Amino acid sequence: LTENSVIEKGQPQRSVVTTCAYCGVGCSFRAEMQGEDLVRMVPHIDGKANHGHSCVKGRFAIGYATHKDRITTPMIRRKTSDPWTVVSWDEAIAYTAGEFKRIQSAYGRDAIGGITSSRCTNEETWLVQKLVRAAFGNNNVDTCARVCHSPTGYGLKATLGESAGTQDFDSVMQADVIFVIGANPTDGHPVFASQMKRRLRQGAKLIIADPRSIDLVRSPHVEADHLLKLRPGTNVALLNAMAHVVVDEGLVDEAFVAQRCEPDAFARWKAFVADPRHSPEASAAETGVPAEQVRHAARLFATGGNAAIYYGLGVTEHSQGSTAVMAIANLAMATGNIGRRGVGVNPLRGQNNVQGSCDMGSFPHELPGYRHVSDVGVRGSFEQDWGVTLLAEPGLRIPNMFEAALDGEFKGLYIEGEDIGQSDPNTQHVTAALGAMECVVVQDLFLNETAKFAHVFLPGSTFLEKDGTFTNAERRISRVRRVMQPKSGYADWEITQLLSNALGYPMHYTHPSEIMDEIARLTPTFAGVSYARLDELGSIQWPCNAEAPDGTPTMHVDEFVRGKGRFMLTEYVPTTEKVNAKFPLILTTGRILSQYNVGAQTRRTPNTVWHSEDRLEIHPHDAEQRGIGEGDWVGIASRAGETVLRAQISERMQPGVVYTTFHFPFSGANVITTENSDWATNCPEYKVTAVEITRVSQP
Ligand code: SF4
Numbered sequence: 168l169t170e171n172s173v174i175e176k177g178q179p180q181r182s183v184v185t186t187c188a189y190c191g192v193g194c195s196f197r198a199e200m201q202g203e204d205l206v207r208m209v210p211h212i213d214g215k216a217n218h219g220h221s222c223v224k225g226r227f228a229i230g231y232a233t234h235k236d237r238i239t240t241p242m243i244r245r246k247t248s249d250p251w252t253v254v255s256w257d258e259a260i261a262y263t264a265g266e267f268k269r270i271q272s273a274y275g276r277d278a279i280g281g282i283t284s285s286r287c288t289n290e291e292t293w294l295v296q297k298l299v300r301a302a303f304g305n306n307n308v309d310t311c312a313r314v315c316h317s318p319t320g321y322g323l324k325a326t327l328g329e330s331a332g333t334q335d336f337d338s339v340m341q342a343d344v345i346f347v348i349g350a351n352p353t354d355g356h357p358v359f360a361s362q363m364k365r366r367l368r369q370g371a372k373l374i375i376a377d378p379r380s381i382d383l384v385r386s387p388h389v390e391a392d393h394l395l396k397l398r399p400g401t402n403v404a405l406l407n408a409m410a411h412v413v414v415d416e417g418l419v420d421e422a423f424v425a426q427r428c429e430p431d432a433f434a435r436w437k438a439f440v441a442d443p444r445h446s447p448e449a450s451a452a453e454t455g456v457p458a459e460q461v462r463h464a465a466r467l468f469a470t471g472g473n474a475a476i477y478y479g480l481g482v483t484e485h486s487q488g489s490t491a492v493m494a495i496a497n498l499a500m501a502t503g504n505i506g507r508r509g510v511g512v513n514p515l516r517g518q519n520n521v522q523g524s525c526d527m528g529s530f531p532h533e534l535p536g537y538r539h540v541s542d543v544g545v546r547g548s549f550e551q552d553w554g555v556t557l558l559a560e561p562g563l564r565i566p567n568m569f570e571a572a573l574d575g576e577f578k579g580l581y582i583e584g585e586d587i588g589q590s591d592p593n594t595q596h597v598t599a600a601l602g603a604m605e606c607v608v609v610q611d612l613f614l615n616e617t618a619k620f621a622h623v624f625l626p627g628s629t630f631l632e633k634d635g636t637f638t639n640a641e642r643r644i645s646r647v648r649r650v651m652q653p654k655s656g657y658a659d660w661e662i663t664q665l666l667s668n669a670l671g672y673p674m675h676y677t678h679p680s681e682i683m684d685e686i687a688r689l690t691p692t693f694a695g696v697s698y699a700r701l702d703e704l705g706s707i708q709w710p711c712n713a714e715a716p717d718g719t720p721t722m723h724v725d726e727f728v729r730g731k732g733r734f735m736l737t738e739y740v741p742t743t744e745k746v747n748a749k750f751p752l753i754l755t756t757g758r759i760l761s762q763y764n765v766g767a768q769t770r771r772t773p774n775t776v777w778h779s780e781d782r783l784e785i786h787p788h789d790a791e792q793r794g795i796g797e798g799d800w801v802g803i804a805s806r807a808g809e810t811v812l813r814a815q816i817s818e819r820m821q822p823g824v825v826y827t828t829f830h831f832p833f834s835g836a837n838v839i840t841t842e843n844s845d846w847a848t849n850c851p852e853y854k855v856t857a858v859e860i861t862r863v864s865q866p
Contacts, residue, residue, distance in 0.1 A: 179206045186637050186645040187225035188286060188630035189763050191516030192216055192336070192358045193639025194225050195706070198631065198650045205229060205631065205650065215706050216336055216639055222357035223761055224769060231771035232629040236613050239654045242624040247602070251624065256656065256665070263581075263623050264669035266606035267303070270579040278577055279606075280307025280568055283529045284584030285315075285518035287659065288635025288647055290682040292520070292527040293535065294663040294674070295583055299562075301555045302672035306540055306562030307577075310529040311585045312521050313565045314592070317848035318483040319514040320525050320537065322492025326500070327722075328729025330525060330537050333511035334475065335641045335708060335720040339366050341509030343472030346374040346464075348495070349402060349481020349854075350515050353382035354760040356479075356640070359515070363477075372471055374464045376405060377481060378755055379784075379826055380819040392463040396821055399755045400855040401454040403487045404739040405461065406494035408450040410440040412465035413501055419469075420503030428500055428732040436497060436734035445739075453741065455821075469502045473509030480517060481757075484854045486742045489847035494737040501734075506723045516640035518764065523638035526693075526709070527686070531562035536690040552689055555672070565591070566842070566849050569600035579606040581666070583659060584627060586767060588616030590829075592840040592851040593807045610662060613767055625662050626655035633658035634679045636701070638709070642719070644696060645706040742855050744843050746823075750805060750857035752789065753824050754839065762830035770831065781828045781836060783812040783860065786820040795862045802863040805839040805856050811866045825860060 179199035187194040195214025199206045208229060210221035231237075241259030242251040254262070270278050280303065283295040292310070299308035312320070320330035327333070336359050339345065345363060352360035360383070367373055367386050375383055376395040384394060397405050413419055414437055424433050443449060447458035447465075454461075468474045476499060482491045496512055504510035516522050528535030534557075538545040541559045550557055563571060565587070571577035580601075591597045601607055601620035609618045610625040618624055632653040638644045649658075657665070660682065664674040676682055680698040687693045694712035701707060708718040722728065746753060763769045783801050795801055799814045803825075812827055820826060829836035843852035 182209070183648045183650045184211055184646070185630065185648045185650065186519070187221070188519050188637070188647075189224045189228070190356055191518060191521055191640035192356050193519060193637055193643055193645055194221050194358055195645060196221065196225060200650055203651045205232070213705060216641065216643055216645070217358045220358045220361060224763055228763070228769045228772040229631075231612070231768040232631050234771040236771060237654060238612070238614060238624060238626045240626060244622055247620055247622065259623060259625060260665045260669045263606070263608050263625075263666060266622070267579050267670065270605060274576065274578050276303075277305050277307060277562070279303055279579035279581075280305065280309070280563055280577070281581040282565060282583070282585050282587065283308070283310050283524060285311050285521040285524045286584045287520065287524065288633065288679065289520065289523040289527050289638060289644070289686065290635045290679040291583065291660045291663065292524045292529050293682055293686055294660050294667075295581075296527060296529045296535070297553065298581070298663055298667045298672075300557055301553050302667045302670040304558070306531045306558050306560065307568065308529050308562060309531055309565045309568070310524040311518070311590065312525050313849060314484075314590065314851050314853075315480055315517050316483055316514060316521050316525070317850045318488030318492050318845050321489040321847045323496060323512065323514075324537060326493050326496035326733055326735055327505075327512070328727050329722060331522060331642050331722070332513045332640055333505060333722045334508070334513055335643070336362060338508045338511065338721065339363055339475060341473055342366060342371050342475040343509065344372045344374065344468055344474040346376075346468055346474060346476045347383060348376040348476065348478045349483075350477055350479030351377070351381040351757055352477065352515060355517065355758050356515050357760055372467055374468060376402070378821060378824050379757070392460050393467060395456045395460055395464055397454040397456050399753045399824060400485060400742040400744070401739075402482055402485065402491040403494055403737055404450045404453045405456060406491060406498060407440055407445040407737060407739055408447040408454070408461045409465040409468065410494070410498055410501060411445040412447060412462050413469050413498070414441050415446070416466065418466065419501050423503030424501065427506070427727065428734060432734045436736060439736050453739070468498070474502060474504045475510050475513060476504075477513045477515055479515045481854060483845070483850055484852060486744075486843050486845060486852045487740060488845040488850050490737045493735040497734050497737065500732045505732075506721070506725070508721060511721070514640065519639070520637040522640060522642060523636070523644075526638060526690075531564055535686065536692055548689060552685070564849050566844065569597060572600040572603045575603070578604050580604055581608045581610070582617060583610045583663070586611070586615040586617050588619065589837065590764065592837050592853060593842045594838045595808055596842060610659060613771075615767055627662070628653040628655065628658045633660070635660070636683065642708045643706050644701065644709060646698070646701050742843065742852060744841060744852060744855045744857050746857045750859050751823070752858050752860060754803065754805065754856040754858045755824060755826050755854045756829055756836060756840070757826060759828050759830065762828065764830070766830035781812060781831050782815040784815050784817040784820050784826040785860070786822045786824070787816050787818065788822045789825070790814065790816045793860060793862060795860070800863050800865050802861045803839055803858050805841065805858045807841045807856070808838040810836070810838045811863060825858065
């Protein structure tokens with residue numbers, strides 16, 4: 168931990184409280200400084216999401232901020248085959264604005280758009296969607312939440328009325344039954360996983376539904392009957408089977424449902440799940456989970472006391488991601504497990520600000536606060552405040568932008584903090600679309616995979632170099648505080664403002680607190696949020712307004728945000744990504760504790776000591792059949808493409824299923840994932856790819 172490490176450099180001269188920029192737990196830290204040098208990151212004892220705890224990433228993986236790969240000067244090139252030319256900020260901004268204007272004049276208003284990232288602050292995301300709507304004049308704005316938790320937004324809004332988790336993390340300490348489905352908290356949300364384990368040690372019961380034996384499986388408090396090792400892509404069938412047991416065995420909380428939910432929708436749902444085709448016995452052929460296990464798990468969930476559901480991308484990143492989210496909400500409502508502490512529907516958001524990037528309206532169909540662009544009254548309030556006319560029609564989602572680019576209709580893209588060239592599925596399709604554009608602008612820390620297709624590079628800033636806020640998975644808004652000057656001269660929000668001004672739509676913010684004031688003015692759920700209140704309270708869980716001036720740890724207490732909860736019919740539709748003789752295995756993907764997403768930050772820290780490559784986990788039976796041994800190189804072929812990884816033989820897998828992470832660009836995990844996506848939101852089906860694997864010689 169010495170090479171590249173910035174930790175333990177000596178005694179600090181000052182410290183600044185800020186928020187981790189990695190996962191959706193949103194741990195609070197004291198950044199201890201010597202002048203402009205970061206000495207160490209110390210988990211903050213008053214942090215309400217972490218209570219003084221941290222994981223290895225937030226504590227140690229900060230060397231990237233001063234890594235030699237940082238680009239700190241703007242660069243342009245007219246063709247992607249040309250070398251980069253370092254230019255002044257004035258020249259870079261003028262060139263970008265000139266290109267975007269030229270493209271709109273040649274190809275039309277809708278030929279450009281913007282993508283923001285869940286790594287950005289709320290204030291930065293607000294400005295990107297404002298830039299697109301007010302300066303570009305269209306709704307072509309999207310966020311990387313498109314490829315992770317967009318089904319959460321859709322599914323929870325449809326059933327409960329709000330696109331967010333229902334509880335605070337501390338609520339788990341009142342849970343009697345914890346149901347983890349499609350999530351691996353130990354690796355993805357380590358600090359919350361520790362809290363969950365504390366509750367398990369106190370005696371809470373655990374149900375796990377996952378194709379792979381995640382770390383929590385080793386918990387002494389989980390019984391074999393409550394480990395539902397389902398086949399990838401069958402979440403909806405499993406959840407419907409659990410609901411079938413709840414209805415069939417008279418375990419519905421009738422009083423809760425009668426008081427809190429729409430009666431007609433409930434009656435329809437009850438008849439739907441009661442159908443024998445949803446029984447555990449009938450579903451077993453699809454899920455691979457023995458019927459008795461499903462029955463035991465459903466009984467425990469319905470009768471074991473407070474039951475809380477925690478889910479992650481193993482639920483959302485499917486062709487039925489939105490359906491599965493609605494099935495989870497149905498199960499919580501049917502058993503009365505919502506609206507008080509210890510229960511609820513809790514999406515474990517992957518990145519630090521997934522919740523915030525969605526809250527801030529970086530969707531082509533929604534203005535901030537999840538309000539549709541066609542809503543005349545909402546649009547009017549923004550038009551009056553911003554002094555522009557806004558479009559009532561939704562713009563392009565990220566995959567639509569790619570399709571339009573390949574059709575020659577979409578030519579310019581502003582990308583802030585997102586490496587779509589590595590993170591989005593079917594890399595060949597993404598890079599072909601980027602290659603068809605005339606002005607790709609990447610605003611980031613490093614020359615990433617997307618930057619290979621960029622014409623303008625605008626050097627971005629790390630979380631240490633700017634003020635702002637992040638919103639974690641429990642809707643907690645926390646301050647990000649500048650501890651050092653931006654290495655490029657500008658924080659990201661200032662760059663967006665420069666571009667907007669150059670395009671002719673003036674922005675005159677002098678500090679992100681003014682952007683938060685605008686957010687509060689125009690977004691009812693943020694009406695009571697300000698930097699002064701955040702300083703006073705430490706952090707705030709939205710909704711925060713006149714009715715809840717200190718915020719809202721538990722939602723839907725007396726009634727659902729939409730009034731009555733709405734049961735949705737969740738028909739199971741098998742994925743079209745089928746195994747066959749040519750592609751007999753299913754590949755599914757995930758994360759590892761010491762790395763973070765595409766690895767841009769963690770690969771540039773001493774973390775590589777612990778985990779230096781993505782590997783392919785293979786069940787011993789599948790490996791033996793193919794003559795593959797531990798550490799062998801393995802070629803992986805799918806309908807989308809081919810790549811090569813080293814083998815890790817693992818009993819954690821089930822036969823017929825292989826698994827990898829996607830933290831390293833050269834492993835090419837997304838070269839083989841397909842373009843299949845969620846029917847409602849286009850969230851990619853990363854979790855199910857039919858593949859074949861063969862032993863190969865070292866590439
Ligand atoms: Fe950062 Fe998440 Fe680790 Fe907390 S648990 S330190 S938020 S990566």
